[in-house]
Amino acid sequence: MNDIIDFEVFRPVLDRALKRSDRRKGGRPPFDPVMMFKILILQALNDRSDERAGFLIADRLNYRRFPGLGARLANRNTVWIFHEPLKKAGVMDVLFAAFEHQVTASDYHAARGQPEVSGLSALYRVPYL
Secondary structure, X not given: OOOOOOHXXXXXXXXXXXXXXXXXXXXXXXXXXXXXXXXXXXXXXXXXXXXXXXXXXXXXXXXXXXXXXXOOOOOHHHHHHHHHHHHHHOXXXXXXXXXXXXXXXOOEEEOOOOOOOOOOOOEEEOOOO
């Protein structure tokens, strides 16, 4: 999916919607917003709760590879803390509509409700008729 979708186009919307604290005071650095958005995409395509997404991130390599997670893993609270400000800002629909548009423009279709697979197999090419 990383090959057909330009995820960096979502960064400005994500950065505007997320209110980040002042990093000069210290604390743990936040996860990259584009990486966290990829987790939300996996969550939406596979119809998973925050808790189940957190478990799958810890348990399945394919749930770590697509978003680009390394040794530091996002858990259910991290996922919830990320998507709540997006809901409050009202940008979730805008982000997912832009994602759907990019998928469709590349002749793919996002299949929802697939078994626990990576986002790669949740996309399939639409045949030309």
